[in-house]
Amino acid sequence: MKNKKIFVIVMAAGKGTRIGATDKPKVMFEVLNKPIIEWAIRPLEKLKDEGIVERIIVVVGFLGNQVIDYLEKRAEFVWQRKQLGTAHAVMMAENLLEKEDGYTIIVNGDHALYSQATYQKMINEATLKNLTLGFATVVSKRFESYGRVIRDSQGKPVEVIEVPEATAEQKIIKEKSINLYIADNKWLFGALPKIQKSAVKKEYYIVDIVKMAIDEGANVEAIAIEDEDEALGINTLEDKAETERVLERRG
DSSP states (O other), rough: OTTTOOOEEEEEEEOGGGOSSSSSSSSGETTEEEHHHHHHHHHOOOOOHTTTTOOEEEETTTHHHHHHHHHGGGSEEEEEEOOOOHHHHTTTTTHHHTTTTTTEEEEEEOOOOOOOOHHHHHHHHHHHTTTTEEEEEEEEOOOSSEEEEEOOTTSOOOEEGGGGGGOOHHEEEEEOEEEEEEEEHHHHHHHGOOOOOOOOTOOTTTTHHHHHHHHHHHHHEEOOOOOGGGOBOOOOOOOOOOHHHHHHOHH
């Protein structure tokens, strides 16, 4: 990992309509008496304390000042004023990171269960194999809303299809992208402006960087995460309750 700086973009701008957010952003809902964003940022802070991660940038939007007031100096902040999708959220950090050499980890702020070991695995895979892009996957019957990993006849990943754009046949695929990426930084900020709006939701999906990198012939790898519980994001009150059960089991 010599000479490779590691940056992190945490996407925390979402309103949280499905969880019923009205007076606070989704990442400020509490899980075991702590905001979701607290659980999300802790393993990243540990990596920063160890000198592995250089900077943590949190993208805020809906009632974002609550997140800024909570985290204070634990992160840097950029605003996503319009909710135009995950790729658009990442682009909000362009002015801070576009000229930096290294890798950027991209993660959703509503994921409370990713471990330090998983982030370390992503970093190790990217740096040791000189990846342009790594994206985390799990093979599971759960997570029906997650994008499906499409592979060719040789078993190589060719793209990730988001559920609104997926066919019935694609929806039964068990290998799912879990919204965690690590990308060569300069390649990333060159690729983001090329992403097109999705046909159904009219948003810019960060997942589109997978197909883009593959189509360019770049070095891309799906990185398997064994503990599928880590893939659980919090979109509903049921997700919140399940996350609490996992955290209690972990002790």
